[in-house]
Amino acid sequence: MRKLETNDWIILNSIIYKIYTTENFTEMRQELLNQLKMVLDFDSADFYLASTEKGKLLCNPVTLNCDVDFSETYENIDYSRGILGSGKMLVYRETDIISDESRVQTDYYQKVYKPNNWHYALQVVLARHKKFLGAISLYRTIGKEDFQYDDIFVIDMLKEHLAFRLEQHYKTGDPDYEKLTVSETVAKYDLTRREHTILKLLMSGKDNNEICEELVIAPNTLKKHILNIYRKLGINNRVQLFKSVKEFE
Numbered sequence: 001m002r003k004l005e006t007n008d009w010i011i012l013n014s015i016i017y018k019i020y021t022t023e024n025f026t027e028m029r030q031e032l033l034n035q036l037k038m039v040l041d042f043d044s045a046d047f048y049l050a051s052t053e054k055g056k057l058l059c060n061p062v063t064l065n066c067d068v069d070f071s072e073t074y075e076n077i078d079y080s081r082g083i084l085g086s087g088k089m090l091v092y093r094e095t096d097i098i099s100d101e102s103r104v105q106t107d108y109y110q111k112v113y114k115p116n117n118w119h120y121a122l123q124v125v126l127a128r129h130k131k132f133l134g135a136i137s138l139y140r141t142i143g144k145e146d147f148q149y150d151d152i153f154v155i156d157m158l159k160e161h162l163a164f165r166l167e168q169h170y171k172t173g174d175p176d177y178e179k180l181t182v183s184e185t186v187a188k189y190d191l192t193r194r195e196h197t198i199l200k201l202l203m204s205g206k207d208n209n210e211i212c213e214e215l216v217i218a219p220n221t222l223k224k225h226i227l228n229i230y231r232k233l234g235i236n237n238r239v240q241l242f243k244s245v246k247e248f249e
Contacts, residue, residue, distance in 0.1 A: 012158070019165050026060075030062045030064075033047060033136075037064070040138065040155075041140070041151075043144075045136065046062070046064075046136070048136075050132045057132070086125075089126065090127075091123070091152050094123060095146055119140060120146045123136070124138075128234070133166040133167060134162075168235075179245060185244075191232060195228060198225050201215075202229075203246075229241075
């Protein structure tokens, strides 16, 4: 396993800090790619978001040392589409799922990799709660060695932070984010029966005092239930709750 030096840890901590604090979402993704080059050896990169358009998986890329949108070509690769649509968080080398001999014969390698002088790639599929959120590709030019498991270790330290930020982006910043009904929310996030009841009352517009009176519970008890709901949904306040859950079934 790779031994990170003090400077590497400082950079990684800076990356994590900027993932959460850079308000401009596009700027955050661009800065991520720029800073990653300080701890990982790669020559080009792209960072796509999950598309809300029916039948399409990728959209809105930011890139480093490549300016072309390859999403349509990338989505046409059978193994890539299956991985992106699985809803699982993954970090893998392309050579882990297809042999190098077979890969160089594919149309994607010939149309995308070869013109850009790329050979190897490290792929990052970002997902949370079984929902695909985005994908990052890091490329190395012809003549360099393949990515190693030490490189995957570095990305593993960042992937959960990135997935959380992407999920928040879709919930609070994307008007096309698909809200869940109360019942769907209960099932997806494994809410308890009491949390289900409180969620329904919250979504009906009742304030804390009204809920306490109806359920005959103390304000502190209600507060604990609400915080548990927020924690399970990955949100921080009632505004985000109303952006995540439909008011009516």
